Amino acid sequence: MKTAILPTSDDAALATAVERAADALVAGEPVALPTETVYGLAADALNPLACARVFEAKERPLSDPLIVHLPDLDWLDRLAQSNVVALRLAERFWPGPLTLVLPRRSVVPDLVTAGQGTVAVRMSAHPVFRAVALAAGTPLAAPSANRFGRISPTTAEHVLAELDGRIGLVVDGGPCLHGIESTIALVGADRIAILRHGPIPAEELAEFAPLNGSGRGGVTAPGSLKSHYAPATPLDIVEDLSGASRENSGLLAWHPVSDEAGFASIEVLSQTGDLREVAANLYAGMRRLDARGLNRILALSMPGEGLGAAIMERLQKAAARG
Ligand code: AMP
Ligand code: MG
Numbered sequence: 001m002k003t004a005i006l007p008t009s010d011d012a013a014l015a016t017a018v019e020r021a022a023d024a025l026v027a028g029e030p031v032a033l034p035t036e037t038v039y040g041l042a043a044d045a046l047n048p049l050a051c052a053r054v055f056e057a058k059e060r061p062l063s064d065p066l067i068v069h070l071p072d073l074d075w076l077d078r079l080a081q082s083n084v085v086a087l088r089l090a091e092r093f094w095p096g097p098l099t100l101v102l103p104r105r106s107v108v109p110d111l112v113t114a115g116q117g118t119v120a121v122r123m124s125a126h127p128v129f130r131a132v133a134l135a136a137g138t139p140l141a142a143p144s145a146n147r148f149g150r151i152s153p154t155t156a157e158h159v160l161a162e163l164d165g166r167i168g169l170v171v172d173g174g175p176c177l178h179g180i181e182s183t184i185a186l187v188g189a190d191r192i193a194i195l196r197h198g199p200i201p202a203e204e205l206a207e208f209a210p211l212n213g214s215g216r217g218g219v220t221a222p223g224s225l226k227s228h229y230a231p232a233t234p235l236d237i238v239e240d241l242s243g244a245s246r247e248n249s250g251l252l253a254w255h256p257v258s259d260e261a262g263f264a265s266i267e268v269l270s271q272t273g274d275l276r277e278v279a280a281n282l283y284a285g286m287r288r289l290d291a292r293g294l295n296r297i298l299a300l301s302m303p304g305e306g307l308g309a310a311i312m313e314r315l316q317k318a319a320a321r322g
Helices: 011-026 050-058 075-078 084-091 127-136 156-163 276-291 307-320
Strands: 004-007 031-033 041-043 068-070 097-105 120-121 169-172 182-187 192-196 233-240 249-253 267-269 296-300
Touching: 004 011, 011 031, 011 041, 011 127, 011 169, 011 276, 031 127, 031 156, 041 050, 041 127, 075 120, 084 097, 084 182, 156 169, 156 276, 233 307, 249 276, 267 276, 276 296, 276 307
Parallel strands: 004 169, 031 169, 068 120, 097 182, 233 296, 249 267, 249 296
Antiparallel strands: 031 041, 097 120, 182 192
16 A cells, blocks of 8 residues: 655645545545644544554554544543543643543444443544544544554654555644643543543642542553553663663663763753653654664653653653563
8 A cells, every 4th residue: 555645734735635634534544643642543433444444554452442532522422421520621621632531332333442341532632633533524543653562653754654555644744742642531520540641740630630540440541551652772761871881872861961971872852851842852762763773772760740750651661671
């Protein structure tokens, strides 16, 4: 299959891209689309055959459920059983990088939920994604547009590096704003459990209901595999650089370091240590280091508060072997 990249750089190109993407989705074809978190591989969430093509292109195990992106808020009640806390969260954070896990309704295919009694829903804030979802007129299941277990794509070029020849269309919306995957929260009537940290930090969710990390009521988030988002080069997290061997090693640093001597390659993710910028540049930095044939990558540890928790979670999954 030949993979076409559709630009969105001017109004005419955008209109063409939205129309072609929506037509392909309605016809049951997967299409890679930009979101504000990472690029997603979208398919009509109500069409099991279309969703099966997403699993196939990604080589994703069928045990790993898909997040469903809603065209508008009316769809929430059609796919999920909501509650007051979920509605308040949706009102505050949608469209945006927060995924809510709620009891499902039967219209959602089993393939999408991996047979679980819950469905994960969100609304993307990316203007291109929103336009395509509205034009297609159906909720879109859209996991990250990479092969399973690998680094999520934050540009259209990354999508091609992962899925060239496996999908028909990639819509190029430029680099993603947040650069890491959405926060996933299991939302009950009186508590919230964070299943994956992300751009909306735990501290902000705690204002809506008590956070309860353990009581997940049997709901699992299979994206919480130990190894995920991983470069092929072994990656280790270090507190500081003293004593670390630097021979043929790359450094992934969230702020500039004074002691650069001896590293074969260095990626500084933010000149000011701004965690938003670090998150936005994280996967591109990992990919560049991964392409350099290094023996290993050292990643500097950071404080695990706010967005730091989400970035550290990604680094830990990238560092996990097997
Ligand atoms: P991604 O591959 O980045 O799109 O993330 C999808 C992840 O969302 C999955 O790996 C799960 O962790 C989570 N997820 C999706 N659907 C559900 C669900 N029904 N229940 C719990 N977690 C879910
Ligand atoms: Mg993924």
